[in-house]
Amino acid sequence: MTAQILDGKATAAAIKSDLTARVAALKAQGVTPGLGTLLVGDDVGSQKYVAGKHRDCAQVGIASIQRELPATATQEEIEAVVRELNEDPACTGYIVQLPLPKGINANRVLELMDPAKDADGLHPMNLGRLVLNETGPLPCTPAGIVHLLRRHGVEIAGAHVVVVGRGVTIGRPMPLLLTRRTENATVTQCHTGTRDLAAQLRQADIIVAAAGVPHLIKPEDVKPGAAILDVGVSRDESGKIVGDVHPGVAEVAGWVAPNPGGVGPMTRAMLLVNVVEAAERAVAAAD
Numbered sequence: 114m115t116a117q118i119l120d121g122k123a124t125a126a127a128i129k130s131d132l133t134a135r136v137a138a139l140k141a142q143g144v145t146p147g148l149g150t151l152l153v154g155d156d157v158g159s160q161k162y163v164a165g166k167h168r169d170c171a172q173v174g175i176a177s178i179q180r181e182l183p184a185t186a187t188q189e190e191i192e193a194v195v196r197e198l199n200e201d202p203a204c205t206g207y208i209v210q211l212p213l214p215k216g217i218n219a220n221r222v223l224e225l226m227d228p229a230k231d232a233d234g235l236h237p238m239n240l241g242r243l244v245l246n247e248t249g250p251l252p253c254t255p256a257g258i259v260h261l262l263r264r265h266g267v268e269i270a271g272a273h274v275v276v277v278g279r280g281v282t283i284g285r286p287m288p289l290l291l292t293r294r295t296e297n298a299t300v301t302q303c304h305t306g307t308r309d310l311a312a313q314l315r316q317a318d319i320i321v322a323a324a325g326v327p328h329l330i331k332p333e334d335v336k337p338g339a340a341i342l343d344v345g346v347s348r349d350e351s352g353k354i355v356g357d358v359h360p361g362v363a364e365v366a367g368w369v370a371p372n373p374g375g376v377g378p379m380t381r382a383m384l385l386v387n388v389v390e391a392a393e394r395a396v397a398a399a400d
């Protein structure tokens with residue numbers, strides 16, 4: 114078997130085309146959505162992701178506000194920029210690029226954000242809305258994964274999904290999304306402390322691999338026909354991405370989201386969705 118590709122690039126392009134029309138409609142009503150980003154430090158990967166987010170904004174007509182601080186920035190300096198973005202009327206939504214440098218309390222920074230401007234769905238109030246099944250911005254990577262599976266006709270309802278990872282951007286929110294009545298999956302959450310990971314993986318109809326451990330998921334651990342989404346990012350000596358999924362998995366799986374080209378572009382597309390939906394909600398509330 115050679116797996117079908119869960120094509121994140123093509124799916125993201127379709128989402129962006131839809132958003133371009135919605136942004137034009139907002140502008141016609143006098144509202145220009147604006148995405149702010151706060152990047153702290155000089156991590157090359159983070160710089161690349163943030164640059165990509167602003168390229169996407171330009172493509173769909175969203176305005177860009179870019180704030181950067183050096184790796185030496187203090188908690189207070191970072192929080193001061195967050196307060197500025199909270200107050201800036203041109204910034205209708207924003208993100209703080211993660212991870213923040215060592216020594217910075219990222220939770221305190223996220224808690225300080227205006228939840229109405231939280232374009233990542235990572236403010237505690239918005240994560241709480243997800244728990245309570247209320248409307249709000251969804252964390253971008255989990256939302257992108259659900260969209261990608263749906264778009265390719267992968268059955269989520271009734272599926273057994275194994276999520277490997279417990280980070281704030283993917284591992285923690287992913288099971289919350291997948292177990293909503295609208296998705297209706299059964300989820301097992303695994304992590305580096307899971308005793309027999311291979312035994313869990315073999316039960317899975319869908320695997321979301323977000324552990325950051327190169328080639329953690331091996332062909333012999335995968336049920337034939339399963340859908341495998343590789344979200345792990347490690348880099349080799351030349352800076353090339355090495356995912357959590359061994360390339361041989363494509364011979365066993367039914368679907369594979371490659372890395373790069375799978376979930377990453379979806380993360381960026383769902384960020385734009387959050388920005389546009391927040392602006393649309395604001396317009397509807399003002400009517």
Ligand SMILES: Nc1nc2c(c(=O)[nH]1)N[C@@H](CN(C=O)c1ccc(C(=O)N[C@@H](CCC(=O)O)C(=O)O)cc1)CN2
Nearest residue numbers: 162208209210211212233253282373374375377378380
């Ligand atoms: N505030 C946030 N920080 C981080 C998030 C997040 O959702 N919000 N997620 C990740 C990084 N990330 C977004 O910020 C992200 C990761 C990957 C991609 C992407 O398009 N990847 C490309 C490959 C790019 C490359 O060659 O390096 C792909 O997969 O095709 C976009 C965004 C952690 N931080």
